[in-house]
Amino acid sequence: MKYADEFRDPKAAKALLAKIGAVVDQIGATAEKPVHIMEICGGHTHAIFRYGLDKLTPAGIEFIHGPGCPVCVLPMARVDECVQIAERPEVIFTTFGDAMRVPGTRKSLMQAKADGADIRMVYSPLDALELARRNPDREVVFFGLGFETTTPSTAFSIQQAAREGLTNFSVFCNHITVPPPIKALLDDPHMVLDGFVGPGHVSMVIGVHPYDFIPRDYGKPIIVAGFEPLDLLQSVLMVLEQIRDGRAEVENQYARVVPEHGNPASIAAIADVYEPRPSFEWRGLGEIEESGLRIRPAYAAYDAEEKFGIGYAAGPRVVEEIEGCECGAVMTGRMKPVHCPQFGKGCTPEMPLGALMVSSEGACAAYYQYGGARAVEPAE
Template structure:
């Protein structure tokens, strides 16, 4: 398949790995003094482990797993609010499947469904809107979740609901943005990062310039990357070349998909429907300024927070993470998943304490699925 097979070519990969080793040697990278490159996106984390890139690159390259998994960073309090809405009489609560098993303080959406709540998995917010049209006597709520990648589809659906006057539909908005948490990490004096591999799917929507501050203000290189093994290897090489040359720029490795200035139709829909929240809570990270989106007043009639009187509309204290759960430390790159005291013990895919173990983009799930003997031994 075009744009797939050529990015999985073993011969080409061997050549890029050799170039990575040469540049890493020029920089003086060693296992003891490694170059720490954060892949922001959880999809990148899974690709790195699926293809064994962490074992193939020069020993002086250390992949640091970032907070780029929207399900993983969802705070327990917001899961609790989802359950609260879903359990109300007359409500049909709709969600993407990867949010069903995210733990709340009492139960997950999957457990609430088992207890009798009418919770249904959908493939898009338009499916939820269609469900509202077919069930005019029920209140249909869509769980709006995700980074800038999924935000436009929710915005376009709200515009459609507004135009059609579908009054029994609303969105519980938990859409978040990528740049603010990266700034928070860079402002952390205890965090050492040498460069970034940027999220390709997010950049399809917002372009590459929202990351300019990383290079301009912090002097760190960032390369927006695709998701095939050669995409990631080439992006690592591009980051290393910048470090060797003393440069800090935003580069676009994924130019075959990512336009420099993003998708204008998506950006226009987002600007029409959403405004920036003063702050938003991230699981394990706390409140981060201007990192979340909320529905504008023009669409307030379709805002589940306003309709049900929950969340930031009324205020709620954060919920404490389970004892020993280190999701926050993993998402900020302070520790690897296997360093969490619950990994493989109290927290497995079947008995997950944290969202990083249940999400399809979670770092802990990647370690468990692809880590093999290393992950198993580390958990003993």
């Protein structure tokens, strides 16, 4: 397949792996004292395991799986609030499929649907907008979830609803941003991070300069990376070369897709529709200042929090994790999925306890699907 096979060439991969091995030797990294590289994006985590890059790279490299899955970092309280909205008889609740099976304290959206709530999976907020047009007697709520990648499409939908004067469409806004949690991790004295593989899809929207603080303030390299195996191998090599050379810079390996300054139309739509929240709760990281987005007062008619008096509009609500579930520790790179006592036993894709096992970008799902479950004995 043109433009894909070129980035999966085994000969090119072997050449990159040889270069990586040479730089690892130059740095003096070993299995006992590895270089810790965090891939921020959950899509990168799945690619690493899908292509076996964790096994092909030298023992002197330790991949740390970061909080780059928006479904996974969503606290259980927000899932509960989704269910609470969806169970209102006048509501058609719409969501991306990834969020359907994420457990709340009472039930998931999938279970709420089975119990009679009108919950529909959509591919785009524009699908939800069309439902609002076709059902003028119902309140259609879209679950706005995701990083900067999906934020513009929600913003465009709200702008379109405002132009049309639709009064029965709103968004339960849970959009979040990538740079603040990276800063929170770097400020954590218990985290050991030597460099980052930066998110490709997010960077298509925001560009590369929002990461400038990482080398400037913390002296760590970050490489914005694509999602094919050669993309990731080259990005790891670029991180290692910066460490070897004593440099710390933002570099763009994914330049064929990511423009330096991002997408101007998307950035303008985000600025028009949203403003930063004072703080937002992240699973495993707690409240992080200005890490979430909320709908501006000018578009308050399309804000489900204001319309239904729920979410942060009703005040923050902290919900404790399920006992034995270590989603927070896995999400922040403190623990590998296989070290969670519930992994592959009390928590499986069929019966998940946490979001990391059901999201298409979750670290636990990657380990389970691509063989990482071997470190845990199966449940009896």
